[in-house]
Amino acid sequence: MKKLAISAVILVCVLFVAQTAAATDYSIGLMGSGSLMMNGAMYGGSFMFGMTGAWTIDVDDSLWPDASDSTARWNYLWTNYFTYDDTAGAKAWWGLFDGTTLPTVPWFEFVTTSPGGTVAGDCTFRIMIRDWNGDGLLSQSEKHKDSQIVYTLSINPDLGTDAFVDMCGHGSISSGNFKFVNPPQMNIIQLVGHLDVQECPSPVEDTTWGTIKALYQ
Numbered sequence: 001m002k003k004l005a006i007s008a009v010i011l012v013c014v015l016f017v018a019q020t021a022a023a024t025d026y027s028i029g030l031m032g033s034g035s036l037m038m039n040g041a042m043y044g045g046s047f048m049f050g051m052t053g054a055w056t057i058d059v060d061d062s063l064w065p066d067a068s069d070s071t072a073r074w075n076y077l078w079t080n081y082f083t084y085d086d087t088a089g090a091k092a093w094w095g096l097f098d099g100t101t102l103p104t105v106p107w108f109e110f111v112t113t114s115p116g117g118t119v120a121g122d123c124t125f126r127i128m129i130r131d132w133n134g135d136g137l138l139s140q141s142e143k144h145k146d147s148q149i150v151y152t153l154s155i156n157p158d159l160g161t162d163a164f165v166d167m168c169g170h171g172s173i174s175s176g177n178f179k180f181v182n183p184p185q186m187n188i189i190q191l192v193g194h195l196d197v198q199e200c201p202s203p204v205e206d207t208t209w210g211t212i213k214a215l216y217q
Contacts, residue, residue, distance in 0.1 A: 023198035026050050030173065030191040036077065037184040039067045048190070053112035057123060057151065059097065060104045067184050074182055082129075084136060091131040093138065098124035108153055110195075117162025119197065121155040127178060149178035151191070157200050164197065171195035 032045015032055065041059035046052075065072035081095040099105040099122075109120040128148040133139060153171040160167045173193030181187055 023196070026171075026195045026197065028171075028173065028193060028195055030055050031189075033186040033188050035181060035184055035187050036061070037067060037070060037073060037180060037182055038186075043189065045189075047112075051110065051112045052114040053110060055111075056109045057106065058108075059106045060102050063103055070182050070184050073184075074180070078138075082127075084131075086136065091134050091136070093129045093131065095127040095129075096124075097126070108151070109159075112163075115163040117164045118160065119155060119164040119167065119195070120159040121153060123151050123153045125149055125151040143180055143182075146177040146179060148174065148176050149189075149191075150174040151193075153195065155195075155197065166200055167197050168200040169195065169197040 028050030029048035030045060031048050032043055034043030034057075035041070036059065039061065041061035041064070042056065043058075044054065044056040046054055065076050067073055077095070081097060081101060082093045085092050085094060097106060105122045106124065107120065108123045109118065111118050126149070129138070129142060130145075130147070131138075132142055132145075151173045153173070155164075155167060155169040155171075157166050157168050171194055173191040175189050175191045177189055179187045
């Protein structure tokens, strides 16, 4: 029995080490530009710190009105994506962009020269436009002032190359200088956050405790 208990502890430790090996948490800063008000709805740029290379975040805007009619495009986004939170002291409009509100889930891609390789996958994001006046009516200044945007990243291991081959993970990046610019113009943005990358867990065959005990009888 003692031998069995020791063996079980060793097995658990081995599995724990295997699942937590080669984990890296990158603190990253991104600088770039883009606009949801322009066709393509894409943002991209370079890294300020944490990695070197280029980054892209893309949104499927195939169902949105064309950017040539900026009023129709804005009204579509405002009507279909934003809801109002009238909590006292925190009144704001929140816009959710994910697989339930878009034809396809937004995606991200980091093509790095350091640490080297491509890491990519799905992302969702939320935009908060503060109701500074607290009246439930969107003013032009509220629309065009700096707003908050938060991206949640989910790594697809099948898309990784070099340092990111067969890597899983997740992350979050955010900015306080997101803007809706109308007429459509590029929005300069800075994002900071982290990307937690680790080796994908190896599949473990299901078995019973009786089977394990039988190995040591």
